[in-house]
Amino acid sequence: MSDRSSDVEVVARVVGGDGEAFGIIIQRYEPGLLRFATRMLGSSDAAADAVAESLVRAYRHLAQCRNPARLRSWLYRITGNRCHSHLARRRTGEVPLEDVPPIADPADTWEVLERGEQVALVERALAALSPEKREAFVLKHVEGMSYEEMAAATGSRIPTLKMRVHRAREALLAALEERV
Amino acid sequence: MTSIDRRLQEALDGERDPATLPAELREAYARLVGAAQLLSHTPPASVAERVMAEVRRLPAPASAALAFEDGVARRVARWFAQPRAVTLRLRPAWTLAIAAALAAVVFLPLAESVAPGAEEGVAQFVGHFPGARSVEVVGSFNDWRRGALPLSDEHHDGIWHGAVVLPAGQHEYMFVVDGERWVADPLAGRYVDDGFGRENALLIVRPAVGP
Numbered sequence: 264m265s266d267r268s269s270d271v272e273v274v275a276r277v278v279g280g281d282g283e284a285f286g287i288i289i290q291r292y293e294p295g296l297l298r299f300a301t302r303m304l305g306s307s308d309a310a311a312d313a314v315a316e317s318l319v320r321a322y323r324h325l326a327q328c329r330n331p332a333r334l335r336s337w338l339y340r341i342t343g344n345r346c347h348s349h350l351a352r353r354r355t356g357e358v359p360l361e362d363v364p365p366i367a368d369p370a371d372t373w374e375v376l377e378r379g380e381q382v383a384l385v386e387r388a389l390a391a392l393s394p395e396k397r398e399a400f401v402l403k404h405v406e407g408m409s410y411e412e413m414a415a416a417t418g419s420r421i422p423t424l425k426m427r428v429h430r431a432r433e434a435l436l437a438a439l440e441e442r443v
Numbered sequence: 444m445t446s447i448d449r450r451l452q453e454a455l456d457g458e459r460d461p462a463t464l465p466a467e468l469r470e471a472y473a474r475l476v477g478a479a480q481l482l483s484h485t486p487p488a489s490v491a492e493r494v495m496a497e498v499r500r501l502p503a504p505a506s507a508a509l510a511f512e513d514g515v516a517r518r519v520a521r522w523f524a525q526p527r528a529v530t531l532r533l534r535p536a537w538t539l540a541i542a543a544a545l546a547a548v549v550f551l552p553l554a555e556s557v558a559p560g561a562e563e564g565v566a567q568f569v570g571h572f573p574g575a576r577s578v579e580v581v582g583s584f585n586d587w588r589r590g591a592l593p594l595s596d597e598h599h600d601g602i603w604h605g606a607v608v609l610p611a612g613q614h615e616y617m618f619v620v621d622g623e624r625w626v627a628d629p630l631a632g633r634y635v636d637d638g639f640g641r642e643n644a645l646l647i648v649r650p651a652v653g654p
Contacts, residue, residue: 283495298484301486
């Protein structure tokens with residue numbers, strides 16, 4: 264199965280009945296979607312469920328993808344919606360911080376331990392943001408999207424997204440500086 | 444929470460070279476970029492097998508064969524088989540006779556083909572899109588295929604309309620204006636979430652002939 268085909272070609276194959284070609288789409292976008300959902304939900308298990316449900320939904324509605332050239336944004340949009348629904352079912356929009364700090368392995372170097380602490384610190388700061396700001400920051404700075412792509416992936420307007428990213432940066436920077 | 448310097452926001456947005464920032468802002472810049480890098484770790488788990496198992500169990504996505512595999516002959520046949528709005532402009536008087544002859548040929552078979560069956564009804568679509576070059580309807584009833592149901596603006600007043608026979612029941616639909624702008628019918632009255640953050644208009648077709 265060639266994975267050099269464009270997204271448009273792969274979508275055409277899947278919609279044309281070649282269900283196995285959907286594996287190419289998964290291979291291309293699963294890592295980013297899992298990363299995005301994990302940052303949104305704060306739980307790798309919940310993220311895996313959200314991404315699996317989103318990919319199945321994407322497959323079922325692939326013929327409705329209005330612009331297959333922007334498949335990536337479309338997939339992020341479905342996954343983002345799923346994450347927002349998941350968060351809405353919770354009492355608050357905050358992520359649960361379920362990840363208990365790992366037990367230190369004696370073989371771990373100091374650098375590894377320090378990095379682990381830094382990751383936990385940043386994750387906590389991210390978790391304290393509203394889902395909308397968290398989403399905007401992750402899409403911009405973790406997934407490396409342009410504001411145009413973010414607009415397609417969220418359905419929000421670019422000025423709104425810029426404001427959310429700016430506010431998220433301010434909150435993160437304040438949280439990180441407090442803990443230094 | 445205090446606002447951070449505009450120059451720092453510009454550098455983070457890629458609109459300014461970070462090297463031009465003053466030292467204190469460069470430190471904040473490095474802190475935020477570093478934080479983003481720490482979040483860039485990709486979880487090792489994969490849901491590929493789980494998703495593909497479900498994909499293999501499901502039918503192909505709707506409209507698969509229709510959208511991509513149909514030959515030209517089948518498309519042409521389908522085009523003629525579907526009811527379409529026909530526009531005849533009768534300005535010059537001498538075309539009246541020709542138009543009347545055409546109408547006799549075109550409208551009689553069309554009227555027969557539009558007649559709904561026992562479990563069908565006629566759906567009328569009307570939209571106000573002044574200045575539009577084309578308007579068409581896509582929906583669950585035509586597998587969201589473009590080109591299957593164009594509307595017409597006979598009087599060039601921005602009122603686009605058309606009719607089609609549909610199976611009785613609920614159908615989701617959207618207008619596509621000028622081939623690119625998808626618009627939910629503002630007059631639909633009922634809408635359903637399309638699952639992707641937007642809404643489709645909802646149409647309920649009742650059987651034209653009672654049981």
